[in-house]
Amino acid sequence: MKSGSTLTTAESTLQLLKPPSVVTGHLTIGGLDDQVLTPVGTKPPLAWFVAFSVTLSATLIGIALIAYTIATGIGVWGNNVPVAWAFDIINFVFWVGIGHAGTLISAILLLFRARWRNAISRFSEAMTIFAVICATLFPLIHVGRPWLAFWLAPYPNQRAIWPNFRSPLLWDVFAVNTYFLVSLLFWYIGLIPDLASLRDRTTNRVKKAVYTVLALGWRGASLHWHHYERAYLIIAGLATGLVLSVHSVVSFDFAVSLVPGWHMTIFPPYFVTGAIFAGFAMVVMAMVVVRKTMRLENLITDYHLEVMNKVILTCSCLMGYAYLLEGFTAWYSMNPYIHHTFMQYITGSYWWAGWLTITCNVLIPQLLWLRPIRRSYSGMILVAVAVTVGMWFERFVIIVSSLHQDFLPSSWQIYKPTFVDYGILLGSFGLFFTLVLLFARVLPVIATSEMKMVLPGSQPAHKGGRHE
Amino acid sequence: MSDRKIFSVVGIFDSAQHLMNAIPDIRKRVNAPLEAYTPYPVEGLDKLLGHRKSPVGGMVLVMGIIGALSALGFELWTSGRDYPQVTAGKPLFSWEAFVPIMFEVTVLFAAFTAGLGMLLLLNRLPMFRHPMLRSSSLPLVTRDRFALAVEARGAEIDVEKITRLLQEFGAKSVEVVEEPAPAGVASPKFFLRTLTAIGIVCILAGFITYWTMKLFPIVKPMVHMLDQPRLNPQSPSRYFSDGSGMRMPVSGTVARGSVPYTIRNQELAGDLVNPLYRTETVLRQGRQAYMNNCSVCHGVLGDGKTSLTKAYGAKPANLVSQSIAGLPDGKLYHVIVAGKNAMASYSAELGEDERWATVHYLRVLQRAANARDEDIPK
Amino acid sequence: MNKQPGVRGMGADRKLIVLAGAGLVGIVVSWIVSGGERFWANWILWFLFLLTIGLGSLFIVALEHVVGARWSIPLRRVPERLSSLVLIVAPIALLALLSLDSLYSWTSPEALANPIIAGKRPWLNVPFFIARVIACLLLWGLAWWILVRGSIKQDKTRDARFNLRARRFAPLFMIIFGITITIVAFDWISSMEPEWYSDIFGVYIFAGTFLAGLAATTLALLYLQSRGRLKDITRDHMYNLGGFLFAFTVFWSYIGFAQYMLMWYANIPEEVFWYQERIEGAWGPILLGLAVFHFLVPFFLLIPRDAKRDPRFLFWTAAIMLFSHWLDLYWMIFPVLDLGPLFGLPEISFSILFVSAALLWIRFSMTRGADMPAGDPLLSEGLEFRL
Known part of the structure; x- marks a missing residue:
């Protein structure tokens, strides 16, 4: 800072204060289309096929084991009597959580007019949808007789009964389904202008027919944009409420009960934060791969990754706050049961899971305070992997550690997952990445119309007059 | 163009x-x-x-x-x-x-x-x-x-x-x-x-x-x-x-809480004394037992007139008649336990206290059927 | 009142001083009439009310530095000035320590017979409590010094390095703020019922605090505008401010409902009694009023796009929100007295004294620095902000 004249210092300071442009290098509006839309629907490179075969194999393993579970019964899982909820619910909570980052990026950041979100919104919304698909799988198979899952829906029936609307499990059904439908709607509405671009670019007749139908005859009329923008903003606002509500409802599954370690008033915001945290880690991981392999470094810039890492750091601090309060309340409540459960987390049979959670979720992400780590691939991948592992184990701690020693010491049991549990977990990861890989090839991974909107020079200059 | x-x-x-x-x-x-x-x-x-x-x-x-x-x-x-x-x-x-x-x-x-x-x-x-x-x-x-x-x-x-x-x-x-x-x-x-x-x-x-x-x-x-x-x-x-498919109990066993009832004859039961006081709780209990078990045949008012009478030509006793009102508590109790004529025993349905409470409630019905002017609250 | 913009109306000051004097007399009378407990309950209530406004404003300032928001730079001076309330509450907080004997039952020796309270002794003891209070005050003072003093100084120096310093310090302040606001919640409010616990309580108080800061900022901003100052702040800025008010009304309701619903559902005696005390009798309508005025009314008022851009509309909405924040604190604190909802001479005199004193202080603070952070190199960008 001391070198150079005061003028250059002031200028360089100013440069530091302003956020960099959303794209690097020179990019025209049409050039954006060429870059993003050209690869859509073309033959993928070899690396894609390698990745796809790996994820598809994992998916098939998962499907086979799900079939085995349904044919035999959920006795093939490791669940036992105090630990009646185990991998199935852990995975459910984990995957629903992954979805939340997508909605945060696409909806909340839109409301905050964070322009950098435009480059990553499409991809993270797609991840939301795929994650929710993975998530809904688990409650469905864990009911044991999935063909009767329609009983969850309130439909007029011969039994003259209705589902129990006071049960958080039913809230879950509504919350997750609403979340899925609204995310799908939001994603599709965002896709329409891009589909129109694709329709008008492609020369292949079959593709053109498909895109024509999907684009609904979008023609970019200003009156259409006028309504479109308003509706898009409103859905974003609603989706913001959904982000808060969905994981809160998931947390209610636990928190309305009397199980020590589950009945915590902080659970709703704590679950929401954790969900966004894990989701952002997944988005960062995916984005690093996508920008490298699809050569999108100019659109998904270092700045994007740095901002996402800052969000991860913020979430990590909030998680630390929640853990701290959980521990403090365990002591402050002077409730022996809560105290016992908390001590189980950190010194009990699954102490390693407790410490793994704390290390991965709170300690390792603190590295992101350092700017070089925020900007290095290895640093952010390390943190993102740690957070993914940590958040999965956090749900493990909440579910298994709390349950395996319930109020009746005679029924205490250690939970051990079986190969079926591991296999289905692997299968869910396989399904998620299979869908991601397919998406990356058949639809534009970047919302071009949203991106065009924020490219330098795309908007008319302000007149400077005051709006009235 | x-x-x-x-x-x-x-x-x-x-x-x-x-x-x-x-x-x-x-x-x-x-x-x-x-x-x-x-x-x-x-x-x-x-x-x-x-x-x-x-x-x-x-x-x-x-x-x-x-x-x-x-x-x-x-x-x-x-x-x-x-x-x-x-x-x-x-x-x-x-x-x-x-x-x-x-x-x-x-x-x-x-x-x-x-x-x-x-x-x-x-x-x-x-x-x-x-x-x-x-x-x-x-x-x-x-x-x-x-x-x-x-x-x-x-x-x-x-x-x-x-x-x-x-x-x-x-x-x-x-x-x-x-x-x-x-x-x-x-x-x-x-x-x-x-x-x-x-x-x-x-x-x-x-x-x-x-x-x-x-x-x-x-x-x-x-x-x-x-x-x-x-x-x-x-x-x-x-x-x-x-x-x-059903099993008989082992001979000589008694259900928990049951007291053996040895009186064989209604006449001999007349000496039994109702052990319950006539409190509101007891009367409520009696009404509950009566409504659940007796009212189907004897009628809500105890007069023996119900739809059953017409349908089956049965003649349940009129419990508010003078002759039955004159019976001592014990004899009524005996009928509940042992049954009479077409009526079966209700000892399985009603516990000891409930039977006595029912007897109290019968007295209420009998009094109600023969109410006097001074019974009307002012 | 057609004065030069920026000149304080001395007449108004004099009126406020007279009012404050009247309030003071009322307080002395009510101390004699209705005793110390009620006096201290009022004292804590007003201390927390002013503190949350100040802290909320400080949080707004820090938030802007953390996220690097530029639209809010032109109006940043308003929360900066309001945040000086965290300085003036220091003596009020220290005096409030005198209330420990009468309002905080864990201080009495008999309370130690209760094993739950006795167990909490390592946290709930007088020396540690005082230490926490002083530590919090010092940390807030420090944060104010760095974030606000620096900003006012920047008016003259025009040194952009302040922004960098603030940007580096603000994340640290967020951590300090998170911990201290939780301590405020647990110490000053929750520990009035020492058996009670709720781990979301810090977040609940944070939501109220931020909302109080936002509402006070909105009120002060619109008041200044009506006096011909801050003319460059457009309706687009107000729209954003209104959006924040809306968002955090929803957030407060979400946290409040989550806490209530979880306790209602689990229905465990050791925690549900807190709500029981605050629902029974005349407290029920007050809780209902809280739901109506802290959530429903501002929620529906702020939904229309134009409402957020209309200064008069926004002013009254913010006023309702600030009032309902006061009501929220009242609803949490006063049931401890076990006398039902009270609003008599002590409450009126306290309101008069603290409102007029706070207004005096705010009017004085409004003279510090320029109306906008003139030295901020990004100010012009903030002024150009359009929806």
Whole structure:
């Protein structure tokens, strides 16, 4: 800072204060289309096929084991009597959580007019949808007789009964389904202008027919944009409420009960934060791969990754706050049961899971305070992997550690997952990445119309007059 | 030029700025509706073209409120009225527990109103036959150009003048777009009507199914629990040698809490003394036992007149008659335990206290049947 | 009142001083009439009310530095000036320590017979409590010094390095703020019922605090505008401010409902009694009023797009929100007295004294520095902000 004249210092300071442009290098509006839309629907490179075969194999393993579970019964899982909820619910909570980052990026950041979100919104919304698909799988198979899952829906029936609307499990059904439908709607509405671009670019007749139908005859009329923008903003606002509500409802599954370690008033915001945290880690991981392999470094810039890492750091601090309060309340409540459960987390049979959670979720992400780590691939991948592992184990701690020693010491049991549990977990990861890989090839991974909107020079200059 | 009508004259501009600069000038010189086509929303363009405030917000608010109220109403009705069941000790109308689903349904209604309302109602999409879709300008627009269309909308327009004007104010190229053939099945109206019809059918189907199933219980409800491999009471079984599914108690055993009753004769029972005081609790207990066990035959008032009498020609005793009112407590108690004439023993249904309480309640009925003036409270 | 913009109306100051004097007399009288407990309950209530406004404003300032928001730079001076309330509450907080004997039952020796309270002794003891209070005050003072003093100084120096310093310090302040606001919640409010616990309580108080800061900022901003100052702040800025008010009304309701619903559902005696005390009798309508005025009314008022851009409309909405924040604190604190909802001479005199004193202080603070952070190199960008 001391070198150079005061003028250059002031200028360089100013440069530091302003956020960099959303794209690097020179990019025209049409050039954006060429870059993003050209690869859509073309033959993928070899690396894609390698990745796809790996994820598809994992998916098939998962499907086979799900079939085995349904044919035999959920006795093939490791669940036992105090630990009646185990991998199935852990995975459910984990995957629903992954979805939340997508909605945060696409909806909340839109409301905050964070322009950098435009480059990553499409991809993270797609991840939301795929994650929710993975998530809904688990409650469905864990009911044991999935063909009767329609009983969850309130439909007029011969039994003259209705589902129990006071049960958080039913809230879950509504919350997750609403979340899925609204995310799908939001994603599709965002896709329409891009589909129109694709329709008008492609020369292949079959593709053109498909895109024509999907684009609904979008023609970019200003009156259409006028309504479109308003509706898009409103859905974003609603989706913001959904982000808060969905994981809160998931947390209610636990928190309305009397199980020590589950009945915590902080659970709703704590679950929401954790969900966004894990989701952002997944988005960062995916984005690093996508920008490298699809050569999108100019659109998904270092700045994007740095901002996402800052969000991860913020979430990590909030998680630390929640853990701290959980521990403090365990002591402050002077409730022996809560105290016992908390001590189980950190010194009990699954102490390693407790410490793994704390290390991965709170300690390792603190590295992101350092700017070089925020900007290095290895640093952010390390943190993102740690957070993914940590958040999965956090749900493990909440579910298994709390349950395996319930109020009746005679029924205490250690939970051990079986190969079926591991296999289905692997299968869910396989399904998620299979869908991601397919998406990356058949639809534009970047919302071009949203991106065009924020490219330098795309908007008319302000007149400077005051709006009235 | 073909014989088709002209839909619009479209000028292509290089940038949003050029487009916005041209609009006021062209508007001044041409008296025809203008529409712009852009690859992305351009700030301020809607104001320049004079689009009114979008009604999406109002639609969403109304539908959101409808969603909230219908969800809450539905939850209250199903959990509090149609299928009232206490769960977790919560009141029937526990609004707290209904808030999460109410919220989700609100968001669902509101979001789909915004999305589908915008697409179907306001923008009239899907629309596959719009003239612009056939034009050579649209591929430019969906990429990076900006189009300004002077629309004919049925009226005659001066194509040459407009072409000149557009070029004068910066249009790089000008295209004349013609009306297409009339829209067939895939018109926006068709989609809208189909969707509305599906919605109405769904709602109607719900109501019809609900009432049909309520009024005509023809389908065997939920058979999974009935059709279990298990032994039902009173049913035969080949497992035991006597062929009966039920077992007799081991001889000489007594049920817990039961007191052996050894009096064989009603006359001898007259000496028994009712051990219960006539308190309100006892009388209530007696009434409960009487209503549940005795009233079917002896009648709510104890006069032996019920529908059963007519249906089966049975003659249950008139418990409020003088002869029975004159019997001591013990003899009444004996009848409950041992039965009389056609009446079977009720010792299995009623415990010791309940029998005595029933006797007390009988006295109440007898007194009521022969009430005097001074019994009426002033 | 057609004075030069920026000149304080001395007449108004004099009126406020007279009012404050009247309030003071009322307080002395009510101390004699209705005793110390009620006096201290009022004292804590007003201390927390002013503290949350100040802290909320400080949080707004820090938030802007953390996220690098530029639209809010032109109006940043308003929360900066309001945040000086965290300085003036220091003596009020220290005096409030005198209330420990009468309002905080864990201080009494008899309370130690209760094993739950006795167990909490390592946290709930007088020396540690005082230490926490002083530590919090010092940390807030420090944060104010760095974030606000620096900003006012920047008016003259025009040194952009302040922004960098603030940007580096603000994340640290967020951590300090998170911990201290939780301590405020647990110590000053929750520990009035020492058996009670709720781990979301810090977040609940944070939501109220931020909302109070926002509402006070909005009120002060619109007041200044009506006096011909801050003319460059457009309706687009107000729209954003209104959006924040809306968002955090929803957030407060979400946290409040989550806490209530979880306790209602689980229905465990050791925690549900807190709500029981605050629902029974005349407290029920007050809780209902809280739901109406802290959530429903501002929620529906702020939904329309135009409402957020209309200064008069926004002013009254913010006023309702600030009032309902006061009501929230009242609803949490006063049931401890076990006398039902009270609003008599002590409450009125306290309101008069603290409102007029706070207004005096705010009017004085409004003279510090320029109306906008003139030295901020990004100010012009903030002024250009349009929706």
